Amino acid sequence: MDTLHLLDTFNLLPFAELEVGHHLYWHLGNLKVHGQVFITSWFVIAVLILASLAATRSIQRIPTGMQNLMEYALEFIRDLARTQIGEKEYRAWVPFVGTLLLFIFLSNWSGALIPWRIIKLPEGELAAPTSDINTTVAFALLTSLAYFYAGFKKKGLGYFGNYVQPEPIMLPFKIIEDFTKPLSLSFRLFGNILADELVVAVLVLLVPLFVPLPVMVLGLFTSAIQALIFATLASAYIGEAMEDHGHEGEGHEEHS
Amino acid sequence: MQWTIFLAAETAKEGGLFDLDATLPLMALQFLLLVVVLNVVFYKPLSKAIDDRSEYIRVNQSEAQERLTKAETLAKQYEQQLVESRRKSQAIIATAQADATKLASQKLMEAQQEAQVQREQAQRELDQQKQHALRSLEEQVDSLSNQILEKLLGQVPG
Numbered sequence: 001m002d003t004l005h006l007l008d009t010f011n012l013l014p015f016a017e018l019e020v021g022h023h024l025y026w027h028l029g030n031l032k033v034h035g036q037v038f039i040t041s042w043f044v045i046a047v048l049i050l051a052s053l054a055a056t057r058s059i060q061r062i063p064t065g066m067q068n069l070m071e072y073a074l075e076f077i078r079d080l081a082r083t084q085i086g087e088k089e090y091r092a093w094v095p096f097v098g099t100l101l102l103f104i105f106l107s108n109w110s111g112a113l114i115p116w117r118i119i120k121l122p123e124g125e126l127a128a129p130t131s132d133i134n135t136t137v138a139f140a141l142l143t144s145l146a147y148f149y150a151g152f153k154k155k156g157l158g159y160f161g162n163y164v165q166p167e168p169i170m171l172p173f174k175i176i177e178d179f180t181k182p183l184s185l186s187f188r189l190f191g192n193i194l195a196d197e198l199v200v201a202v203l204v205l206l207v208p209l210f211v212p213l214p215v216m217v218l219g220l221f222t223s224a225i226q227a228l229i230f231a232t233l234a235s236a237y238i239g240e241a242m243e244d245h246g247h248e249g250e251g252h253e254e255h256s
Numbered sequence: 257m258q259w260t261i262f263l264a265a266e267t268a269k270e271g272g273l274f275d276l277d278a279t280l281p282l283m284a285l286q287f288l289l290l291v292v293v294l295n296v297v298f299y300k301p302l303s304k305a306i307d308d309r310s311e312y313i314r315v316n317q318s319e320a321q322e323r324l325t326k327a328e329t330l331a332k333q334y335e336q337q338l339v340e341s342r343r344k345s346q347a348i349i350a351t352a353q354a355d356a357t358k359l360a361s362q363k364l365m366e367a368q369q370e371a372q373v374q375r376e377q378a379q380r381e382l383d384q385q386k387q388h389a390l391r392s393l394e395e396q397v398d399s400l401s402n403q404i405l406e407k408l409l410g411q412v413p414g
Binding site for chain 1: 274276283291
């Protein structure tokens with residue numbers, strides 16, 4: 001898929017242009033990587049680390065400023081992990097789930113709020129790291145690994161018992177689920193963020209002033225929701241993998 | 257921006273939306289590194305801060321609760337003591353009053369008895385004197401009647 005040829009005609013306008021599927025390739029040995037993804041992700045990582053350092057520079061009993069904000073974020077993450085994974089096991093998973101949430105959230109919002117396109121690249125353009133399929137697939141696969149790891153660590157080989165719960169007839173569906181989980185995770189995030197950026201870009205292309213604003217606000221909303229969904233589902237999968245089947249009748253978290 | 261130093265831009269022969277390449281594992285690695293780094297600079301210290309704070313609040317609250325119960329027991333104790341001393345004072349007053357009345361009635365009775373005794377004595381003396389008087393009167397009557405009789409009899413023979 002190259003540029004959207006349909007829109008080439010609009011490129012006469014000086015305001016904006018659309019580029020989809022163009023990447024800035026860096027070569028590492030004989031590997032190729034998407035440079036624009038890494039540039040924005042480094043920005044997001046830098047923001048996260050700087051914010052953390054600012055928050056923990058001098059920890060007070062009565063928090064103020066940055067510490068307050070980051071503690072709010074951390075409490076939110078802990079609540080999320082606790083409700084999805086359970087009181088006993090959630091603490092070990094807070095860093096993973098929390099970093100997923102924070103990184104995806106900041107990526108999405110940086111894509112929505114920061115006019116990356118002002119910075120010209122030789123090829124491709126800067127955008128939210130989450131609008132690249134590599135990023136989302138990476139996170140989704142990490143989530144899969146995480147829940148397998150959680151399940152095997154908790155139950156050993158007994159984890160395979162999950163596949164025949166509550167009925168052995170569930171076995172094929174459960175196996176399929178292992179593939180659909182990362183697939184749906186990655187494509188949901190990728191699709192939402194890319195679609196949002198495209199909608200905004202197309203609207204800016206057509207009507208440069210004011211009209212795209214509501215869509216941009218909606219984009220902020222979707223971006224936040226997508227980050228929350230990704231983190232919630234990841235922790236739900238982890239919680240599900242560690243769930244005890246000793247007592248029946250507990251509802252499973254279904255993915256949306 | 258001097259990115260071009262690092263960049264080797266390539267004509268986008270390949271590419272497209274679903275272009276999976278080495279970005280994927282590198283991003284995963286980078287993410288795991290971020291998890292580790294954030295665990296050190298963010299999750300651990302702030303979790304500790306939050307836990308310490310809730311522990312501090314919990315301890316303080318339980319201490320305050322303890323002090324409150326202690327104060328309440330003390331207040332109750334004082335109240336009980338107050339009630340007891342009030343009851344004691346009332347009892348003292350009551351005994352004193354009872355003693356006083358008993359003493360008064362005793363004294364009254366004694367006085368009455370004494371008065372009775374004295375009256376009886378006086379009565380007895382009176383009776384004695386009356387009898388004495390009556391007897392002497394009788395004697396006088398006797399002697400007088402004798403004298404009269406003698407006089408009468410003496411004249412007759414004489």
